[in-house]
Structure formats: structure tokens, C-alpha cells
Amino acid sequence: MTDALVELLADAGNAAPHDLASLIDACAVTLGATGAVAYLADLQQQVLVPFSAGDDAGPLAVDATLAGRAFQAYEVQTQEAEQGGLVWIPLVLGSDRLGVLRVTVASLDDALLALLMRLATTAATLLASKTPYGDTLVKLRRVGPIGLPAEIQYSLLPPLSFASREVTIAAALEPCYDVAGDTIDYAVDAGRTSVGVFDGMGHGLHSAQCATLTVASYRNARRSGKSLAEILGIIDVALQESLGGEAFTTAVIAELDTGSGHFTWVNAGHPEPLLLRGGRLVRPLSAAPRPPLGLGHLVADEVVVGTEQLEPGDSVLIFTDGVVEARSADGAFFGVDRLGELVIRHLAGGLPAVETMRRVVRELLDHQGGQLSDDASLLLLVWPGPQGVAK
Numbered sequence: 001m002t003d004a005l006v007e008l009l010a011d012a013g014n015a016a017p018h019d020l021a022s023l024i025d026a027c028a029v030t031l032g033a034t035g036a037v038a039y040l041a042d043l044q045q046q047v048l049v050p051f052s053a054g055d056d057a058g059p060l061a062v063d064a065t066l067a068g069r070a071f072q073a074y075e076v077q078t079q080e081a082e083q084g085g086l087v088w089i090p091l092v093l094g095s096d097r098l099g100v101l102r103v104t105v106a107s108l109d110d111a112l113l114a115l116l117m118r119l120a121t122t123a124a125t126l127l128a129s130k131t132p133y134g135d136t137l138v139k140l141r142r143v144g145p146i147g148l149p150a151e152i153q154y155s156l157l158p159p160l161s162f163a164s165r166e167v168t169i170a171a172a173l174e175p176c177y178d179v180a181g182d183t184i185d186y187a188v189d190a191g192r193t194s195v196g197v198f199d200g201m202g203h204g205l206h207s208a209q210c211a212t213l214t215v216a217s218y219r220n221a222r223r224s225g226k227s228l229a230e231i232l233g234i235i236d237v238a239l240q241e242s243l244g245g246e247a248f249t250t251a252v253i254a255e256l257d258t259g260s261g262h263f264t265w266v267n268a269g270h271p272e273p274l275l276l277r278g279g280r281l282v283r284p285l286s287a288a289p290r291p292p293l294g295l296g297h298l299v300a301d302e303v304v305v306g307t308e309q310l311e312p313g314d315s316v317l318i319f320t321d322g323v324v325e326a327r328s329a330d331g332a333f334f335g336v337d338r339l340g341e342l343v344i345r346h347l348a349g350g351l352p353a354v355e356t357m358r359r360v361v362r363e364l365l366d367h368q369g370g371q372l373s374d375d376a377s378l379l380l381l382v383w384p385g386p387q388g389v390a391k
């Protein structure tokens, strides 16, 4: 590692989130560029917002700019950089995209580009690790007002994308700035990945409280080593005891054995997940749905655990009813077929799972004229195969 990057890491040790803009800029200059500004994606990944003390540049659209292309494709983009210009470098941690680094250069050669890409990796790590210590970066990523239910939700959610050799996860929740009842959770551990997608009744503070209890119960039971059927029962009891049977949630919770591809799931009143393979929809995953959780109607002995053997490269798409029941102005549902086709088309086109989710959300919002009437959530789980063989 170059001295400049070591120095950046050392200086960042005592830095607050708001200090990072000038540290990253100074490091770029030391490396041979003329300056650098991190642009962070907003929560909805529609715009890239500059993080800079002195810069009065506005946000850039993800869908119509070179910066956006770098972000979408995870690829460096240059703008007349050979003679002096701009370089856009993705700011990524694994599959998780924070934004792009805008670097100005007097000239660019391969050696400088290699250094700048290492700067981007270091900057992404610092931006992610420093975010919780202040409101600066949290606020920067919000380009619209966030209500109390969504504030509660964002304090609960794990990062919405993750990729390792064993599994890829990409999720999206809409309406992004006003999400309340839907939520997701996951855990990637040795040999096993667990996921849960939940849809709490209604769309307000009560829904967010219901989601809080649901996710906490799910995590607590999962971390106590409970089975899928037991976890459903535990969530059901927790909701009923706390909310008196006045709120409920639907759920799909699942486990993937990442060594063998053995996939198991349980369904409580939730739409059936879709199994996608080789560019086509294989089938919805049916497992005798049980009643929603929180009403005390769940009978543990009657919970059916679905099983499916995944093949390398298979994906499972779990979603809430707000996705398929979104209606266009003329009343047409978004529908399961359209959802499956869109996901398959984007994946077959070589898009990463996380960009696929971003585009499907965009298409869902367009379908309903930009305004959703119900929360809509998606979680895509991709199994590359036993040794991480497929993309």
C-alpha cells in the first residue's frame, strides 16, 4: 500500500464522518490527481449526491449520467481523462454500492488509475464504517423527508445488498422514503444463509412497531438456533402478546444450505416465492401457507416446511403483495408474470443482482405512476453453487 493510503487510514482513525470529504480529497492530490469528491447514492439509488464541504454542485441522476453509468455497471468511466478531465470510480464494498468517486486529473495513466481505484476502495470502507457516528452521511443519502415509521425501519434494516462466494443477496423496499410495514432481514453464516421477508398490516407507526417486534423476534429465535417452524411460532406469540391480536404480519422465512443448495422455507400468509433458473421462471415455491402471524391462529404442528434442491446459478425471489398488486392508472396489476419476466431479463442481460433490483423497483414505480399505495419489497437470493462457481 502506498504511504498516502496508509496516511489516509491513520488520519481517518480520529476523524468524524464530516471530516472524510477533505481527507479523501487531500489523499487524491497526494496520489497525483487534482482533487476528489465522493458522490453518495440516495436511499432509492436514483441520484448521486456530492459529499463535499466547498462544492456547490447538485445531485446527478443515476439513469442519465456518466457518474450513474459507473455506479450501475460497477465500472470506471473516464471523461477526456487522457488530456485532463474526470474519472468516475465506483465506491463499492463487495456488492454494496455507496456511490462513485469523482476524481479530477491533469492527465491519467494506468499507474495513477490503479492508485485511484485503491483510494476508492479505501474511501468506501471509511465512508461505510464512519457513517453511524454522525448524521452527516445519513442525511446526505436522504433527498426527501423521512417519516417516523421509516426512521424506525432504517434503524432495523441490514445493508440491502451483500455478496460473497457462497451467496448473493439484493433487496429493495418501497416507498423508500416512507416505508412502514414491510421489512427484510438476513444472516450469512458458515454453510447457511437465512432470510426473512415480512409484510406488517397497514402503513403507519403501528406497522413499523409491528415490523420492529417481528424482526427482533426473528433474529432472537434464529440466533437461539430455532427451526423455521419454531421461529414462526415465536414471532406469532411475540406479536400477539405485545399487540393484543390487533396487528399481524405475513412472512416467508427461509434457509439455504450454501454447501448443498438445499433450500427450505415456511410461509405465513405471504405470496409464494419464485424459483428462477437459467433465464426462466421454474415455478412459484408452494408450501401450504399458514395464517399470518400475530393473531394466535398458528398451530405449530401444522406448519409445513417446503424444500427445494437448488441448482448452481439458481435464484429465489421473495416479495410482498404490494409488488404484484401495484396498479397502473388503467387498473392493471403489476403481477407475478411481469415481475418474474423483468427480473429474469435483467439477470440474463448480465446485470448484477443489486442493479436488477434497482431497475425492477424503477419499473414498478413507473407502472404505478410513481406513487405506491402499499409497501412493496423484494429480496433476491442467488446461489452460485457449492464453490461459488456461477456468477
Ligand SMILES: [Mn+2]
Pocket (backbone or CB within 6 Å): 199, 320, 321, 322, 374, 375
Ligand atoms: Mn402489503
